[in-house]
Amino acid sequence: MNxxxxxxxxxxxxxxxxxxxxxxxxxxxxxxxxCEPDVLTAAIxxxxxxxxxxxxxxxxxxxxxxxxxxxxxxxxIHLPLNFEMGNTxxxxxxxxxxxxREACLVPESRKEITTEGGLDVVGQSSELRDTVMxxxxxxxxxSMFIEPEIKQIEASAKLGAEMIELHTGAFANxxxxxxTQELERLESAAREAHAFxxxxxxxxxxxxxxIALIRDVRPLSDLNIGHSIVSxxxxxxxxxxxxxxxxxxxxxxxxxx
Numbered sequence: 001m002n003x004x005x006x007x008x009x010x011x012x013x014x015x016x017x018x019x020x021x022x023x024x025x026x027x028x029x030x031x032x033x034x035c036e037p038d039v040l041t042a043a044i045x046x047x048x049x050x051x052x053x054x055x056x057x058x059x060x061x062x063x064x065x066x067x068x069x070x071x072x073x074x075x076x077i078h079l080p081l082n083f084e085m086g087n088t089x090x091x092x093x094x095x096x097x098x099x100x101r102e103a104c105l106v107p108e109s110r111k112e113i114t115t116e117g118g119l120d121v122v123g124q125s126s127e128l129r130d131t132v133m134x135x136x137x138x139x140x141x142x143s144m145f146i147e148p149e150i151k152q153i154e155a156s157a158k159l160g161a162e163m164i165e166l167h168t169g170a171f172a173n174x175x176x177x178x179x180t181q182e183l184e185r186l187e188s189a190a191r192e193a194h195a196f197x198x199x200x201x202x203x204x205x206x207x208x209x210x211i212a213l214i215r216d217v218r219p220l221s222d223l224n225i226g227h228s229i230v231s232x233x234x235x236x237x238x239x240x241x242x243x244x245x246x247x248x249x250x251x252x253x254x255x256x257x
Contacts, residue, residue, distance in 0.1 A: 008249075008250045008253050009215060009220060009221070009222070009223055009249045009250055010052035010053070010221060010222040010223070011050070011051050011052050011053075011222070011223055011225065011242070011245060011246055011249060012051065012052060012053040012054065012055045012082050012201075012203075012222050012223070012224040012225070013043075013046040013051045013053075013054060013055065013224075013225060013226065013229055013242055014054075014055040014056070014057070014084075014203075014224055014225065014226025014227075014229075015039050015042045015043055015046065015054060015055070015056060015226065015230070016055075016056060016057050016064045016065055016226055017064065017226060017227055017230045018037050018038075018039050018042040018230055019039050019064035019065045019066070019069060020063070020064040021037055022035055022036065022037055022038075022039070022064075023063065023064055031068060032066055032068040032069050032072065033068075039056075039065070039069050039072075039073065040069075040072050040073060040076055040077070042230075042233075042238055043073055043077045043079070044076075044077060045233075045237070045238035045239045045242070046079070046238060046239075046242050047077055047078060047079050048239045049238065049239040049240065049241070049242030049243045049246070050242060050243055050246050051079060051242050051246075052079065052080075052222065053079050053080045053081065053082050053101070053102075053222070054073060054077060054079050054080075054081055054082065055081075055082040055084060055104075055203075055224045055226065056069065056070060056073065056081065056082075056083060056084065057084035057085070057106065058070055058083070058084075058085060058091060058094065059086070059108060060086055060088055060090065060091065060108060067094065070083070070094070070098055070100075071098065074098055074099075074100065080100070080101035080102065081098070081100035081101060081102070082100065082101070082102045082103075082104055082143075082224065083095055083098060083100035083102065083103045083104070083140075084103075084104045084106050084145070085103055085104070085105060085106065086105075086106060086107070086108035087105055087124070087127060087128055087131050092131055092134060092135075095135065095138075095140065096134065096135075096138050096140075099138060099139070099140060100140060101140070101141060102140065102141045102142075102143055102163070103135050103140050103141070103142055103143070104142075104143040104144070104145050104163075104165055105119055105128065105131065105132075105142070105143070105144055105145065106119055106145040107119045107120070107145070117147065117167065117169070118145055118146040118147035118149075118152065118167040119144055119145050119146055119152075120152075121144050121146055121152050121155040121156050121159065122151050122152060122155045125155055125158070125159055128159055129159055132159050132160050132161060133160070136160060136162075141162050141163060142160070142161045142162055142163070143161060143162070143163035143164060143165050143199075143201065144156040144159075144161045144163075144164050144165070145164075145165045145167060145203075146164055146165070146166065146167060147166075147167050147170075148166045148167070148185050148186050148188070148189030148190075149189065150189070150192055152164075153189060153192050153193045153196060153198070154196070156193075156198065157193075157196040157197070157198055161198065162198065162199060163198055163199040163200070163201055163221075164193050164198050164199075164200060164201065165201040165202060165203055165222075165224065166186055166189055166190065166193075166200065166201070166202040166203075167202075167203075167204050168186065168202050168203060168204045168205055168206055168214060169204040169205050170182050170185075171183060171186060171205070171210070171213075171214065172204065172205025172206065172207070172210060173205065179213070183213060183214070183217060186202065186214075186217050187217045187218065190202075190217055190218065190219055190220055191218075191219065194219045199221050199222075200219055200220055200221055201220070201221055201222040201223070201224060202214065202217070202220055202222075202223055202224070203223060203224035203225060203226075205227075206223055206225045206228065207225075207227075207228035208228060208232065208244070208245065208248060211223075211245065211248045211249060212248065215248070215249050215250070215251075223249060225245060228245075229241045229242060229245055232244065232245075
């Protein structure tokens with residue numbers, strides 16, 4: 001299907017790895033002011049480049065984004081925040097103070113470099129239920145970062161999530177016929193989730209090359225992209241990197257002024 005049939009895809013830019021670079025120089029940072037690269041400056045550049053939202057993951061081990069970052073971003077940028085979070089009392093309490101527009105529940109392991117694999121909503125539904133209720137009670141839209149599996153979609157809808165984010169890592173790592181198979185799996189899952197009334201987002205490993213394939217999966221609403229945009233920004237700047245990705249996501253749309 002052509003993307004224009006369903007309207008423009010929205011872009012959420014994950015700026016975690018801007019903070020990763022900063023933490024390499026300032027590993028014990030508490031006050032995020034005047035430390036380079038500045039995540040707020042990066043977020044403003046994303047905003048100027050046409051991004052629809054900013055994604056941040058406040059990990060329990062604080063390996064990149066810090067507590068001060070999330071509140072500075074909420075105060076100073078005009079874009080909605082998508083707050084990725086593990087299901088812990090500490091991070092939930094921060095989310096309820098921050099009040100982002102969206103919270104995406106993700107699995108979290110201290111050994112991983114980045115989030116690998118989707119959340120097991122089926123196996124953890126009893127632990128997730130109170131968290132979903134607390135977030136929704138505060139007016140925060142709830143998303144589940146899951147594998148493109150029907151059972152995980154059904155469990156997410158049953159818990160009261162309003163959105164899912166399909167983990168696109170298997171697609172991003174596949175080649176040839178396997179990649180085609182993964183695309184078909186993503187589209188089947190997206191259709192199933194849409195039938196449940198869920199907003200369908202996607203993310204993980206999407207880059208300037210494979211976007212030409214993933215953009216035609218329907219129905220998709222938002223793509224959350226981080227590492228490839230931050231990497232591209234090293235050479236052409238954050239604002240240009242965001243604009244470039246948006247043009248690839250929606251080639252039939254007129255360029256933004």
